[in-house]
Amino acid sequence: MDVQSVKQRFGIIGNSPLLHRAIDIAMQVASTDLTVLITGESGTGKEVFPQIIHHLSPRKHGNYIAVNCGAIPEGTIDSELFGHEKGSFTGAHEARKGYFEVANGGTIFLDEVAELPLSTQVRLLRVLEVGEFMKVGSSKVIKTNVRVVVATNVNIPEAIEKGKFRQDLYYRLNTVPIYIPPLRERKDDIHLLFRKFAADFAEKYRMPPLRLTEDAIQVLQNYYWPGNVRQLKNITEQISIIEKEKMVQAETLRTYLPDTSRPGLPVLYHQDDEKQISERDLLYKVLFDMKKDITELKKIVVDILEKNPDDVSMEKTKALLVKHISDESQGLIRPEGDEVKIVPSNEPSSPEDEDFHPSEIIEESLSLQDKEKEMIRKALEKHNGKRKDAASELGISERTLYRKIKEYQIR
Numbered sequence: 001m002d003v004q005s006v007k008q009r010f011g012i013i014g015n016s017p018l019l020h021r022a023i024d025i026a027m028q029v030a031s032t033d034l035t036v037l038i039t040g041e042s043g044t045g046k047e048v049f050p051q052i053i054h055h056l057s058p059r060k061h062g063n064y065i066a067v068n069c070g071a072i073p074e075g076t077i078d079s080e081l082f083g084h085e086k087g088s089f090t091g092a093h094e095a096r097k098g099y100f101e102v103a104n105g106g107t108i109f110l111d112e113v114a115e116l117p118l119s120t121q122v123r124l125l126r127v128l129e130v131g132e133f134m135k136v137g138s139s140k141v142i143k144t145n146v147r148v149v150v151a152t153n154v155n156i157p158e159a160i161e162k163g164k165f166r167q168d169l170y171y172r173l174n175t176v177p178i179y180i181p182p183l184r185e186r187k188d189d190i191h192l193l194f195r196k197f198a199a200d201f202a203e204k205y206r207m208p209p210l211r212l213t214e215d216a217i218q219v220l221q222n223y224y225w226p227g228n229v230r231q232l233k234n235i236t237e238q239i240s241i242i243e244k245e246k247m248v249q250a251e252t253l254r255t256y257l258p259d260t261s262r263p264g265l266p267v268l269y270h271q272d273d274e275k276q277i278s279e280r281d282l283l284y285k286v287l288f289d290m291k292k293d294i295t296e297l298k299k300i301v302v303d304i305l306e307k308n309p310d311d312v313s314m315e316k317t318k319a320l321l322v323k324h325i326s327d328e329s330q331g332l333i334r335p336e337g338d339e340v341k342i343v344p345s346n347e348p349s350s351p352e353d354e355d356f357h358p359s360e361i362i363e364e365s366l367s368l369q370d371k372e373k374e375m376i377r378k379a380l381e382k383h384n385g386k387r388k389d390a391a392s393e394l395g396i397s398e399r400t401l402y403r404k405i406k407e408y409q410i411r
Contacts, residue, residue: 001027001056010048013193016186022049022178029176030056035128037173038151040180042392043230049178050109050149059147062106065099070112070397071388077120077399079136088137100133100144107147113173114154114165115397125169148173183225183232190221193229197236208246210239215250223257373408376401380410 003023006012012023029036030053038046047066054064072080079089083098099108110116116124127133128148132141150173159165183190194212202209212220225231235256239248375394383389391401404410 003027006052006056010052012045012048013196014186014189015192016181016189018179018181019186019189022180023052025176025178026052027056029053031058033147035147035173035175036149036178037176038149038178038180040151040153041182041226041228042153043228044180044182045229046151046153046180047109047111049180050107050151053149054107054109054147057107057147059106063103064107064109065103066109066111067099068111070115070391070399073399073402074117077117078123081120082123082133082135084136085138088135092137095135098133098135100127100146101142103146104144105146107149110148110150112152112154112397113150114152114156114159115399118164118166121166121169125166125172128169128172183228187221190225190232191217193232194220194236197233198240201237201240205240207240210236210243211247212253213247213249216248216253219250219253219257369408372404373410376404376408377410380405 003020006023006027007014012019026036026049036050036053038049040046050066051064054060067081069077078084079092079096079098081098081100083096083101084092086092086095110124123133127144127146131144131146133144134141156165156170160167160170183193191212195209198210201207227234239253239256243252245252376390379390379393380387383393387401387405388398391398394401396404
């Protein structure tokens with residue numbers, strides 16, 4: 001079977017040399033039992049390649065099980081993968097087989113493998129090295145003969161440096177690496193994919209297929225596509241449903257493409273270095289941006305005061321403001337006749353200042369936990385309670401979001 005036959009069988013669209021290279025490696029490694037590590041950004045279609053490997057292998061008649069490691073809560077991941085005995089933990093009313101036992105003789109695909117807890121990584125390493133594991137709550141060793149294919153969009157060497165991933169497991173998983181290129185590295189395939197999706201949605205919704213002008217095609221190919229194939233498919237469906245004019249102009253297409261040049265809060269994807277950021281780093285960024293905005297506001301006030309050089313009181317006020325810019329404490333700036341008076345937030349107001357109402361100043365909590373809780377709540381509201389979409393918006397795994405919701409008692 002050649003590359004074109006595989007593309008046709010598994011519905012892969014594109015003629016990029018990088019894509020063909022990935023398919024070719026998957027075909028060559030399929031006949032072996034080597035462990036395969038598939039890397040690439042979210043939305044590139046990594047889940048198709050384990051299926052290619054399984055169906056072209058001698059294990060094609062065995063079970064194929066795909067597991068999203070990021071969607072399983074940390075407390076139950078071991079039970080899901082390796083099974084458990086009756087009474088091994090609260091709620092274990094009967095014994096259960098894990099995925100590695102069910103997939104014996106077949107293939108198991110572990111998506112988002114970098115989300116596995118370190119304790120589970122140790123168990124996985126033992127399966128890869130000696131083909132053995134033990135159920136939760138059991139001391140009996142179980143043998144398994146299973147082909148393991150894993151995928152991740154995380155930079156694993158960086159996760160190793162941060163102590164979040166075992167180095168020995170990485171070397172064991174990375175026997176055969178397969179890199180799936182993002183859309184921006186296969187620009188000639190973007191229009192092909194758009195036409196395929198447009199034809200599919202035209203048939204689904206019984207309408208004429210979308211077409212693009214030459215300018216619109218250039219816009220489509222030059223866009224960054226942080227969400228890759230998944231994002232392209234969603235946008236194609238949106239345009240198919242909403243736009244009555246099926247010849248799409250460049251101006252119309254731009255209205256459906258989010259501006260990737262604007263920094264957003266919170267974000268999972270960073271356009272410049274394409275690195276994951278932690279929740280704490282995200283919160284610190286929010287706080288530093290707030291402080292920067294306050295400093296800029298104070299500078300604007302100084303500029304306004306400089307327009308009145310004849311007023312002696314203005315010079316005095318300007319000096320006070322310049323000094324106050326470098327002060328970490330946030331004071332209150334308020335008018336008093338022709339002067340501007342600065343009252344630090346930790347200094348009580350005098351009786352003569354009765355006309356000033358402090359209640360008009362909205363105090364905002366700078367607690368990291370409060371900020372984190374607020375962003376989680378907003379993300380859940382934005383996505384109508386869908387945890388998977390909210391987790392993607394926040395840049396964390398669904399398992400971490402589940403734990404945070406329970407920790408903060410968010411409803």
